[in-house]
Amino acid sequence: MMGTRPGTIIRTLIFASWAILTSGTEQHLHSAELSYHFQEPDLDTRMEKRDTDTFLPADTPDDSSPEKIQPESDASDLPTCLLCVCLTGSVYCEEVDPDMTSVPALPKETAYLYARYNKIKKITAKDFGEIVTLKRIDLTGNLISEIEDGAFMKLTLLEELSLAENRLVKLPMLPSNLMSFNANHNRLKTKGVKANAFKKLTNLRNLYLAHNELEAVPIIPESVRMFHIQNNNISVVTADTFCKSNNTYYIRPNINEIRMDGNPVILAKDPNIFICLQMLPVGRYQ
Numbered sequence: 001m002m003g004t005r006p007g008t009i010i011r012t013l014i015f016a017s018w019a020i021l022t023s024g025t026e027q028h029l030h031s032a033e034l035s036y037h038f039q040e041p042d043l044d045t046r047m048e049k050r051d052t053d054t055f056l057p058a059d060t061p062d063d064s065s066p067e068k069i070q071p072e073s074d075a076s077d078l079p080t081c082l083l084c085v086c087l088t089g090s091v092y093c094e095e096v097d098p099d100m101t102s103v104p105a106l107p108k109e110t111a112y113l114y115a116r117y118n119k120i121k122k123i124t125a126k127d128f129g130e131i132v133t134l135k136r137i138d139l140t141g142n143l144i145s146e147i148e149d150g151a152f153m154k155l156t157l158l159e160e161l162s163l164a165e166n167r168l169v170k171l172p173m174l175p176s177n178l179m180s181f182n183a184n185h186n187r188l189k190t191k192g193v194k195a196n197a198f199k200k201l202t203n204l205r206n207l208y209l210a211h212n213e214l215e216a217v218p219i220i221p222e223s224v225r226m227f228h229i230q231n232n233n234i235s236v237v238t239a240d241t242f243c244k245s246n247n248t249y250y251i252r253p254n255i256n257e258i259r260m261d262g263n264p265v266i267l268a269k270d271p272n273i274f275i276c277l278q279m280l281p282v283g284r285y286q
């Protein structure tokens with residue numbers, strides 16, 4: 001699926017920009033864009049020295065220019081926008097080669113970070129500390145087993161966070177404006193997910209906790225529309241899990257999908273479990 005590596009895209013972009021440069025038009029504009037995107041201060045001067053008739057693509061050996069771009073060294077030595085693809089406000093670092101084992105330094109004002117299918121192991125409090133413009137972070141398919149306290153707490157604009165397909169046993173504190181949170185396919189244990197972990201997230205719409213090791217359902221805010229907790233180890237659900245045991249008139253607003261299949265709990269044991277819901281949870285009834 002990911003046939004095109006970021007390196008190839010970057011080389012293509014450089015090639016295309018050189019083609020424009022050699023045509024002699026808008027030279028200043030394109031030089032400025034290149035040095036901004038690729039953080040390569042020498043690039044303009046080297047290009048201006050080039051003879052327009054002997055144009056060479058970035059990875060062709062060229063004796064007249066000893067320094068060349070060398071993307072095949074260690075990931076942490078390279079500028080983020082050389083390793084990843086940066087477009088205004090978005091940073092795409094998917095399946096980066098060489099291996100990316102930590103969150104790269106992000107350009108100021110990054111709003112969207114896609115860093116799926118890398119080898120990131122840990123999220124530190126510094127990784128996102130200054131990038132308060134972030135709205136979406138997708139870290140699906142890494143090796144994350146540790147997240148430092150407060151790593152996401154300054155991100156007051158963050159609406160979507162995916163930590164799916166990692167190795168988490170406990171959840172970090174989550175910022176209050178989150179609308180979608182995905183921690184499917186981790187190793188979450190009950191003691192790592194506090195009952196009130198999501199209680200204050202009053203904008204939360206989608207909550208995905210499927211394929212973990214949970215034995216209890218946390219408190220689900222009323223704003224939630226879709227809740228997935230299938231394939232865990234939940235054996236008990238009470239009349240207070242989704243509803244209010246002391247108020248038989250209560251109807252829970254918003255929720256339109258609950259997945260509880262693949263858990264040992266038998267939902268038909270107590271009809272009060274879903275008396276306030278407008279549809280039945282998906283799960284075992286006998």
Ligand SMILES: *[C@@H]1O[C@H](CO)[C@@H](O)[C@H](O)[C@H]1NC(C)=O
Pocket residue numbers: 213215233235
């Ligand atoms: C599932 O939960 C039960 C307690 O309800 C516990 O005894 C059992 O070890 C758990 N199984 C796994 C695989 O964690």
Ligand SMILES: *[C@@H]1O[C@H](CO)[C@@H](O)[C@H](O)[C@H]1NC(C)=O
Pocket residue numbers: 246247
């Ligand atoms: C129902 O119980 C909750 C606490 O669980 C309480 O805050 C609320 O006031 C009670 N409502 C009624 C109608 O008794």
